[in-house]
Amino acid sequence: MPNYPESAVGNLADLEEGQVALSRFIVQRDTGLHVNLSRLDSASDLIDFVNRVFATDLYFRALDYPRLMSLCYDETTSRGRPDGEEFFLAADITAFRPERQALYKALRIEGGEAAYLFEPLYRASDPEQTLSGGAEMGHAAPVPGRQQSSETRIELDIDEFIAAAWTRGVCFGIDLAAVDEGMQLDKPEWRVVARSRPYVPGKDAEIIEQTPGLRRNNAPRRLLGDRVDLRQFETRYPQVAGGVRLVKKTPRTPGVDGCAISGQPLPAPLPKDLDLESLAGPGTRVSREADGEYLVVSSSGFLDIDRETNQFSVVDKIVSHEGVSVRTTGDLWLTGEVYEQHGEIQEKRIVQCRSITAYADVFGRIVSTGGTVCLKRNLVGGSASNEDGDIIIQGTASGATLVAHRGSIDVKRADNCVIIGRRVVVGQARNCDIVADEVSLDISEACAMAGKTIRVRMARARRELDSVLLVLVPDLSSYEVQITALHKKRAALEKSIAGHRARIDALRGENDVAKYLLLAGKLRNHELTLSPEQQVGWRRLAALVAPAVRTLVQIGEVVNELTAESNALSEQVKAVIDAREASCSGVMCAVEKVEGETRVSAVMVRLADTPLSALPGKDLKVRLRRTDAATKLLFAGAGGQFEWSYRTPSK
Numbered sequence: 001m002p003n004y005p006e007s008a009v010g011n012l013a014d015l016e017e018g019q020v021a022l023s024r025f026i027v028q029r030d031t032g033l034h035v036n037l038s039r040l041d042s043a044s045d046l047i048d049f050v051n052r053v054f055a056t057d058l059y060f061r062a063l064d065y066p067r068l069m070s071l072c073y074d075e076t077t078s079r080g081r082p083d084g085e086e087f088f089l090a091a092d093i094t095a096f097r098p099e100r101q102a103l104y105k106a107l108r109i110e111g112g113e114a115a116y117l118f119e120p121l122y123r124a125s126d127p128e129q130t131l132s133g134g135a136e137m138g139h140a141a142p143v144p145g146r147q148q149s150s151e152t153r154i155e156l157d158i159d160e161f162i163a164a165a166w167t168r169g170v171c172f173g174i175d176l177a178a179v180d181e182g183m184q185l186d187k188p189e190w191r192v193v194a195r196s197r198p199y200v201p202g203k204d205a206e207i208i209e210q211t212p213g214l215r216r217n218n219a220p221r222r223l224l225g226d227r228v229d230l231r232q233f234e235t236r237y238p239q240v241a242g243g244v245r246l247v248k249k250t251p252r253t254p255g256v257d258g259c260a261i262s263g264q265p266l267p268a269p270l271p272k273d274l275d276l277e278s279l280a281g282p283g284t285r286v287s288r289e290a291d292g293e294y295l296v297v298s299s300s301g302f303l304d305i306d307r308e309t310n311q312f313s314v315v316d317k318i319v320s321h322e323g324v325s326v327r328t329t330g331d332l333w334l335t336g337e338v339y340e341q342h343g344e345i346q347e348k349r350i351v352q353c354r355s356i357t358a359y360a361d362v363f364g365r366i367v368s369t370g371g372t373v374c375l376k377r378n379l380v381g382g383s384a385s386n387e388d389g390d391i392i393i394q395g396t397a398s399g400a401t402l403v404a405h406r407g408s409i410d411v412k413r414a415d416n417c418v419i420i421g422r423r424v425v426v427g428q429a430r431n432c433d434i435v436a437d438e439v440s441l442d443i444s445e446a447c448a449m450a451g452k453t454i455r456v457r458m459a460r461a462r463r464e465l466d467s468v469l470l471v472l473v474p475d476l477s478s479y480e481v482q483i484t485a486l487h488k489k490r491a492a493l494e495k496s497i498a499g500h501r502a503r504i505d506a507l508r509g510e511n512d513v514a515k516y517l518l519l520a521g522k523l524r525n526h527e528l529t530l531s532p533e534q535q536v537g538w539r540r541l542a543a544l545v546a547p548a549v550r551t552l553v554q555i556g557e558v559v560n561e562l563t564a565e566s567n568a569l570s571e572q573v574k575a576v577i578d579a580r581e582a583s584c585s586g587v588m589c590a591v592e593k594v595e596g597e598t599r600v601s602a603v604m605v606r607l608a609d610t611p612l613s614a615l616p617g618k619d620l621k622v623r624l625r626r627t628d629a630a631t632k633l634l635f636a637g638a639g640g641q642f643e644w645s646y647r648t649p650s651k
Contacts, residue, residue, distance in 0.1 A: 023049045034086035059163035062091035104164035112196035114170045118182035122151035156183045171263035194261045202255030202271035210245040238303040249276045249293040283314030324349045420613045435612045448624035454589040461596030469600040471589045479580035490569040497562045516545045587646035600635035
């Protein structure tokens with residue numbers, strides 16, 4: 001071990017050569033040198049002080065190297081601590097003698113590491129023997145003519161090594177354990193003695209999905225009891241409700257800077273950030289809340305994620321170009337407003353949505369919940385239904401079923417179809433069964449139809465099958481029952497009113513009552529003035545007829561109530577009659593031209609009968625063409641024209 005010289009710490013006022021003045025943040029105590037953090041403005045000040053010490057051929061004895069590294073290069077080390085808080089740095093600062101400096105060789109620095117060649121050093125133990133380069137040079141040279149004496153190993157010092165390495169550019173990351181092991185080696189060996197500290201990369205900002213089912217899932221839909229529906233996909237078109245959190249932004253996390261062995265910082269790259277606003281498409285918004293930043297659904301609809309921009313959009317319309325099949329989509333049960341299909345809807349496939357527009361042929365089943373069904377091409381062998389809206393087919397419906405109980409059905413051409421609606425308009429219909437309140441056909445070939453209002457421009461037969469037009473005449477029996485009951489009730493009221501009025505007339509005919517009523521009328525009209533004697537007689541008369549007068553008032557009130565009730569019944573009768581007339585209004589049939597066997601009949605649809613629109617397809621076909629006692633033939637022929645209007649039966 002080296003013999004430690006005296007302390008090299010001096011006063012600035014009388015600083016001698018080979019001494020160093022302490023910086024304001026270095027405090028000398030009996031236990032050694034301490035760093036006062038409250039006085040240390042920055043780590044660079046401490047590094048400058050260390051550089052000054054080593055440049056003066058001095059070194060720190062018993063240096064707390066890990067503490068030094070922490071104070072110089074760790075940003076997490078506290079600054080501005082309260083006065084008095086100190087950290088031990090070293091026992092002292094002493095001279096680094098030249099003969100000792102010569103013991104430490106240069107380091108090999110490459111690839112962020114520093115290596116040192118450790119080898120044992122010796123000196124002669126004979127103090128009279130002269131060594132080439134001095135006794136501390138570490139390589140003995142024998143003197144001629146003398147017997148070589150024994151050699152003593154030279155001990156290296158870790159504090160000196162740190163100082164030597166620092167002046168050679170290794171200011172960070174010395175592995176004290178590796179240096180200590182190297183100093184104990186008995187043969188030359190390279191050892192890595194210092195390593196740079198690589199930076200710790202930060203974490204980019206991310207988005208975390210908050211709601212399941214945001215993406216398409218083509219797995220079969222799971223049912224209860226571990227069963228699956230192979231006709232439907234789990235999630236084909238994701239649907240979300242307003243206010244739902246779609247994703248949450250996780251802010252980026254900064255990295256931790258590293259440090260080269262030279263002491264230069266190795267900055268960690270700045271993690272990537274993302275702007276949640278850039279992901280907010282139509283129907284979404286950014287919500288900044290206490291627990292984070294979210295992308296939230298503004299209004300319910302279908303979720304779409306752009307594959308190129310990753311933008312989230314929620315729209316009320318789905319546009320599909322891939323068609324509907326077992327392979328592509330399975331059956332679709334959609335709760336949105338609009339669905340546009342540009343591909344075919346294949347056989348047996350079901351598509352349910354509010355409004356549906358199909359630009360290709362439809363072979364499957366379309367179900368609307370109240371919007372509009374519009375088929376730009378053909379409906380073949382499938383069906384279309386609408387709970388509370390219209391159906392429009394711009395092409396041909398063939399072998400199909402169309403149902404819109406509360407809406408209208410407009411078809412350019414229909415072949416072998418069942419069509420049921422509130423209003424049905426067909427350009428050319430062939431062998432179709434049609435039921436509606438209002439039926440309008442341009443050309444009818446072998447069709448059977450029923451409705452309150454039927455208009456056909458041309459009626460034809462086809463293959464010995466005639467055209468059948470069935471005018472639905474309303475059943476007025478319920479109206480008649482209501483009118484009869486109301487008349488009966490009103491007659492009873494009128495009879496009661498007459499009895500009460502007869503009693504009023506009888507009371508008014510009594511002498512005292514008649515005299516009282518006459519005098520009372522004249523007194524009210526100021527036609528009569530009573531003397532004091534007459535007033536006495538008047539009061540006597542009033543007391544006498546008071547019970548009769550009270551009875552007259554009570555009976556009058558009853559009559560008024562009964563009269564009001566009778567008038568209300570009269571209004572009800574009128575309302576029922578108007579309703580009866582309205583039910584008969586528009587009941588008619590007109591065929592501009594008959595070119596083949598055509599039959600027009602009228603039939604009364606009784607309330608107890610099953611509505612034609614509720615009959616199964618086969619039963620409906622039979623019923624429309626059936627002739628029986630309830631069916632009244634209006635026209636039968638193969639030519640000419642026909643027009644007929646229903647008139648309410650006179651009573």
